[in-house]
Amino acid sequence: MDDNCKSGCRGALVVLEGLDRCGKTSQSARLVKNLDELGYPAELFRFPDRNTVIGQMISSYLNSDSQLDDRTIHLLFSANRWEKRSLMESKLRNGITLIVDRYAYSGVAFSSAKGLDIEWCKAPDMGLLAPDLVLYLDISPEKASERGGYGGERYEQLEFQKKVAKSYEILRDASWKIIDANRTVEDVQEQIRDIVLDYVKTCRNGKSLSQLWLK
Ligand code: DGP
Numbered sequence: 001m002d003d004n005c006k007s008g009c010r011g012a013l014v015v016l017e018g019l020d021r022c023g024k025t026s027q028s029a030r031l032v033k034n035l036d037e038l039g040y041p042a043e044l045f046r047f048p049d050r051n052t053v054i055g056q057m058i059s060s061y062l063n064s065d066s067q068l069d070d071r072t073i074h075l076l077f078s079a080n081r082w083e084k085r086s087l088m089e090s091k092l093r094n095g096i097t098l099i100v101d102r103y104a105y106s107g108v109a110f111s112s113a114k115g116l117d118i119e120w121c122k123a124p125d126m127g128l129l130a131p132d133l134v135l136y137l138d139i140s141p142e143k144a145s146e147r148g149g150y151g152g153e154r155y156e157q158l159e160f161q162k163k164v165a166k167s168y169e170i171l172r173d174a175s176w177k178i179i180d181a182n183r184t185v186e187d188v189q190e191q192i193r194d195i196v197l198d199y200v201k202t203c204r205n206g207k208s209l210s211q212l213w214l215k
Pocket of ligand 1: 074
């Protein structure tokens, strides 16, 4: 709870998206730390959240310990986001900025890269909280594949990631900012922090929450 957050004030919902190994996870953690240090309470959320029962099913699928139909796993990923929705809303209303490592855009990008219809993919996530800002960490699939640890999980294959990159392009909207993820960790961190601060301030001034992909 942020005691300085008076009526109408809320935290910002900031999502980081990108291909596997684009650097989202370390940038998300750095961003939370930076915001806290600047006096803006912030917390990290990560999807899939592997700590829930649904998240454990997803984790087992990603590690190839279980096989699931493409639509079934798509719906599980979405359910994993829905199970956190009300918690996220109450934190935002308490003035806490949420830094979210992957969200519904990953859901659509990864499943539509398998050939599922994009509108079908969007449907289960309609009505989730809409992010105030989406930071897309842009890196070529080839460059990402050269980074350490690549190939450990089901989707970390170059040809598949090329399709994911194309799907992400289709999803871009006005809430997106494209960040060059080829630069140093510190440069990316600095750029992201400055962009996010503007949004945090706007949300503290009472920007209303809206729903994803609904008019
Ligand atoms: P991560 O923990 O960020 O490395 O994500 C694990 C993998 O799961 C990664 O390859 C991206 C993929 N992924 C994340 N969210 C979704 C989703 O909602 N749907 C699908 N199909 N894949 C997802």
